[in-house]
Amino acid sequence: MGARINLEPYPALGNLVNEIGPELGGNAQQKTYYEDDKKLKAVLNESNISLFLNYHANRVEMDGNKIVKVIAQNLETGEKQAFSAPLFADCTGDGTIGYLAGAEYMSGRESREKFNEPTAPEKADNLTMGISVQWFSETTEHTSTFPNIKWGLPWSEEKSFAITRGDWDWETGMGKDMINETEFIRDYGLLVVYSNWSFLKNHHSEKEKFENESLKWVAYVGGKRESRRLVGDYILTENDLTGRNLMPDGTAPTSWTIDLHYPDAENSKQFDGEAFRSIAEHIKIYPYPIPFRCLYSKDIDNLLMAGRDISVSHVALGTVRLMRTGGMMGEVIGMAASISNERKAIPREIYQNHFSALEKLMLEGIGNPNLTNNQDYNLGATLMETGSIK
Ligand SMILES: Cc1cc2nc3c(=O)[nH]c(=O)nc-3n(C[C@H](O)[C@H](O)[C@H](O)COP(=O)(O)OP(=O)(O)OC[C@H]3O[C@@H](n4cnc5c(N)ncnc54)[C@H](O)[C@@H]3O)c2cc1C
Structure with a gap:
């Protein structure tokens, strides 16, 4: 984190x-x-x-400007539950x-x-940061195969990524509707993971390097960064x-x-504007x-x-x-x-x-104040010195 x-x-x-x-x-x-x-x-x-795990809120009841109830539906049973507060x-x-x-x-x-923001585009548009379908493979003792899929996108050596893990920059859907096209974006994310992996395992000039790699996990929930x-x-x-x-x-x-993300221009060109790789641009701030x-x-x-x-x-x-x-x-x-x-x-x-x-x-504060904070700070994007900010 x-x-x-x-x-x-x-x-x-x-x-x-x-x-x-x-x-x-x-x-x-x-x-x-x-x-x-x-x-x-x-x-x-x-x-x-x-x-209440696996409940999706899909309706509210109002009294003027106040919400009186949120109604949520269980994704597994369909049961509805009203929450008043x-x-x-x-x-x-x-x-x-x-x-x-x-x-x-x-x-x-x-x-x-x-807002007079230097980093904002001259004209408003619908570009947002994208959704990531992350994935990784594991190195196994035995070789493994992967189907030579026929339903994947047309792939080639130039289009392929000879890697074993899709990190944050495996990101797609930028410019699409993050609410109404979520499933399309997620499905495209899955399609490119499988298209690339199938190519690596079956056709890549260095496919022997992937003989002992087995696709271990592909996220079926797309990780969102931005919507409303x-x-x-x-x-x-x-x-x-x-x-x-x-x-x-x-x-x-x-x-x-x-930390703002944009479609990778080269990848976008190769895939007719449907980039699935991104770049990040950083502006340092004080806390x-x-x-x-x-x-x-x-x-x-x-x-x-x-x-x-x-x-x-x-x-x-x-x-x-x-x-x-x-x-x-x-x-x-x-x-x-x-x-x-x-x-x-x-x-x-x-x-x-x-x-x-x-x-x-x-x-x-709340929570236990006596625990050490031993999480690193993702030093990739370092912070300006804090000093006193009161
Ligand atoms: C691939 C990726 C890598 C990232 N890397 C980092 C990182 O290294 N460090 C970092 O700090 N941040 C990172 N981020 C950013 C960060 O993960 C997100 O900005 C953050 O998780 C947003 O949190 P959120 O709770 O506001 O929204 P979300 O993470 O979108 O969570 C919303 C929650 O609400 C639930 N929900 C949505 N709608 C409903 C509904 N109608 N009813 C009931 N429940 C609902 C969802 O199921 C979800 O659990 C990354 C993001 C991505 C996608």
């Missing part, structure tokens, strides 16, 4: 992320790398959490709860003029981050570079505390957000989309929910009237 936790001005933020997060990092690795059991155990041990959090990545409730959202890239961003009372932009335009309602610091106003919807009175669907421009998403940063946002909105419950205040009122209470909780 990239991005830092335990940073000024709220060094206790991230303790919970650290407690449940994996020790190791890296994409497309064996499942033991991700320690999902540890996360599940932590949730099951928490008496205040009721866990005074407050909801949209952590769906796709901003689905906000969308169903009628909240304003943004998608694609904003024009340069819209719900609009809050504040929209974080590139200039806030690079110009250190600090806000009075700063919360969890975002610390990764502004920047994300304003609380980016973590609730401007339109829906009782809707908080955390993760990649918060209120940021496309460019600013490049840094806040990191897992540990999103995890800290989760800590913050959990704290905000407790204040909301105690003081009968909607999120906007926490910003207006109760922000000092949230500050106090952010300083105290």
